[in-house]
Amino acid sequence: MSDNQNLLAEQRRALILDEVRRRGGVRVNELTRRLHVSDMTVRRDLDALARQGVVEKVHGGAVPVAAATTHEPGFEAKSALELGAKQDIARAAARMVPRGSAIALAGGTTVYALAQQLVEVAELTVVTNSVRVAEAFHAARRALAPSVHPARPGAATVVLTGGVRTPSDTLVGPVADAAIRSLHFDVLFIGVHGISADAGLSTPNLAEAETNRHFVRAARRVVVLADHTKWGTVGLSSFAALEEVDALVTDAGLPSAARTQITERGPAVVVAGEEDDGEADRDTDI
Template sequence: MSDNQNLLAEQRRALILDEVRRRGGVRVNELTRRLNVSDMTVRRDLDALARQGVVEKVHGGAVPVAETSTHEPGFEAKSALELSAKEDIARAAARLVVPGSAIALSGGTTTYALAHHLLEVPELTVVTNSVRVADVFHSAQQPGPAGGRSPGAATVVLTGGMRTPSDSLVGPVADQAIRSLHFDMLFLGVHGISVEAGLSTPNLAEAETNRRLVQAARRVVVVADHTKWGTVGLSSFADLDEVDTLVTDAGLPAAAREEIAEHLPSLVVAGEPGTDDGAQRQAERHDGRDG
């Protein structure tokens, strides 16, 4: 990490967090050498990560926070993590969307990033249980010549429900709204994904709402950065065989890619070096599914 002298603070902190998780802890003096920044800068970064609840400061350094299966970080805390990975994933996932289609976006910071890339896709119908995602489309809508919606602007349906720490709307009201709908494609953010547990979340009500979203979708696309692989939340809401495509980032280890290729029809690795469009299909398997 010695060439990262001029990184923005958020990028530097993402690198520090990745190092903490990978090694199980870091020391301040090691980070100052690797990042080529001052001791004070590193300590400020560790303070910021500690306030987000993702590291625990110890004498001379920091260690990862031992999260329970019920721990649910807030939207702002998650927004600061894996920024470049989420942006790569969002760009790659947006290429899968056909103009004029009906899509659903679940809550989460990766689907929030994706929403920004969908603003240029015309005539979409977007159903979401994310307050943040709905706000992206609402803020972008400009009055047309006659004072109405801009031509080609998305039609956005925001489900009702109870608000979670990650600004998703869940519970019976959301479930009822989703039950009667049908989507061409669902883009689903997850807390964790693994072979054993499938897709999981620490929030029981969100698990049920996500089940409804999966059931209503013709094609399910999971958008999740590499840190989600192997993470297990309290409640599973879908098996891997219910997922059509996983869009992730280049940080996913080779062993994980091989394991995923055995269980999913399609794996898209975004931001892979040496690819022209920033996304590389690592696995394609035809098993009779639609789409």
């Protein structure tokens, strides 16, 4: 764990959570020594993580929360997890997006990070059921022209489906499903609650699972964005098998045995940071 005394609270809590998950629990006095912060600061961090529902406070420390298959964390709670990995994954995935293509961006915090990488890519058509993704493109346009909001030449065309909003700020249900069924995408980028060899891609939200199935059917290529902590997690409802996925973009924390299991089912595994950044090109199809 880092000894940087100037870590932001969000970064510090992400490090604490990673330590809790890796070791199965931590003690307050261990964290104060490793992070070089006060006992009170660590306790406040643990209180914040407990409110997010990702750790359980116990006497003298904290342990992981065993999430039920139906538990769906909110967008803000998930945003604080695996920050570095999500940014690395987003940068790697952005290089898979050719200029002028029609892409779908499903919900999730890693897909949101990708959207932030794509706001300057020319002539994209983006279909999304994520309120946060749509807001990212809108904010980029507004920043360039705060008074009149004109569509600049080459700016992305963003289509936000309707639907019922979930805790993850995605729109699902019959309205979203009908919109997606009528469209066709070059590439779908989708996040997951969990991914495993047997269950494939899964989510705790039944309506979201159905909407995701329509996304998968409408896309020529399917790219999953998932950090290593998603491997082995199974939500209530599966919406795609690994054989339906063309590529998984992940981080170096994914075990080699998991990479083998995934590639044996068909998807290519792209490990963010291990690809050759110097030769990557947005105009190269995946």
